[in-house]
Amino acid sequence: MTTLRIADGRVLHPDLSVREGDVLVDDESGEIVAVGDVEAGDETLDAAGCLVMPGLVNAHCHAAMTLLRGYADDKPLDAWLREDVWPVEAELTDADVRAGTELALVELVKAGTTAFADMYFSMDEVAEAVADAGLRARLGHGVVGVGKGEDAARADHEESLAFAREYDGYADGRIRTMYSPHSLTTVDEALLREYVPEAREIGVPLHFHANETRDEVDPIVAERGERPLEYADDAGMLGGADFIAHGVHSDATEIELLAERGTAVVHCPASNMKLASGAAPIPAYREAGVTVALGTDGAASNNDLDLFDEMRDAAMLGKHAAGDASAVPAEAVVEMATAGGADALGFDAGRIAVGRKADLAVVDFEAAHLTPTHDAVSNLAYATRGSDVRHTVCDGEVLVRDGEVQTLDEDAVRERAAEHARDLVARAE
Secondary structure, eight states, rough: OEEEEEEEEEEHHHHHHHHHHEEEEEEETTEEEEEEEEOOEEEEEEETTTEEOOEEEEEEEEEEGGGGTTSSSSSOOIIIIIIIIIITTTOOOOHHHHOOOOHHHHHHHHEEEEEEEESOOOOOHHHHHHEEEOOOOEEEEEEOOTOHHHHHHHHHHHHHHHHHHHHTTTTTTTTEEEEEBEEEEEEEEHHHHHHHHHHHTOOOBBBBEOOSSSSHEEEHHHHSOOOHHHHHHHHTOOOOOOOEEETTTTTTHHHHHHHHHHHEEEHHHHHHHTTTTOOOOHHHHHHHHHEEEEEEEEOOOSSSOHHHHOOOOOOOHHHHHHTTTTTHHHHHHHHHHIIIIIHTTTTOOSSOOOOOOOEEEEEEEGGGGOOOOOOOOHHHTTTTOGGGEEEEETTTEEEEEEEEEESSOHHHHHHHHHHHHHHHHHHHO
């Protein structure tokens, strides 16, 4: 066994207490083998002046949409999708998706994110990029039925399931897969009822957008006389390993249904605010016992992938919406960004404890905006930036050392992504 010692820092424990100590990692298994007073490792990462915390989990994003960062802003969701995003996405190539994903991976890992969920297209390219970069991911080909005939829509479902079968367990188990219908209003009901059982047969979870805007809720209520998540449940789409994105406009019946089924919710506050979609009822979800994770959504609607920003946004939006300064406290958003995300995605990570996967972020607290440290958890939720991350470790491998990405050539990735973005937009216009 060769080991990595993250030395001389303070450690964020699962109960969110902070104590001085080291973390020892088995490089071969990718697991934490000791926390606290540990023997010297074969390799050392200096964490002096830092807080060692679980790697962040971005539980809902569309990584390759980094190519559309700033392309279309200041519109509501439906118009934004139909007038801007979907037309340019129709011109995407596999190479575009690879370039945009690599850019996202650089951004994610430099800001301490070690695992993420991605629903998009050309997912074999995404999987290869993730494998090379060293992160952990739950990946799914997004199924969209809008504007397609039955044959094309059916082929989309088949592609999603084929990808899920082929790539589950890829990259030494760091990549798991999912079946990803886009939403309840963009996928035909008959095809959902046909293909959801196939996803159950191959043992992959479902991940889909739900209750993001009132325009997604009202038509279902009007046409079916039931709430969207009641419809989803009837179609077999709410299970203990499944997770939905957004859940902004869920009522008490739907919240209780999610709690009963064990289905998680991924809160994307920045995207929800930017698109004026609303504020998800996070206190109600948490009170009901629903697992809540955090996601950035895509960089076209955020416009960055910094989960520290998302923590702050989640706390602030939750307080504002509830009219209660205690509604979404610092401890809650840190838990959402770590353990909550890992639980939603089904990864044995998100907590620093012996036997857990060694997915870690080392945050440099020696900065003016993090001084003084009356409460380290408060600093994480309200003051830390992604740029404060000194080291990032995933599965025991050092992916970022002293702010430098080790597995990708950042300059080349940025240059390639900018070129692909220019060409993509030119083709679409």
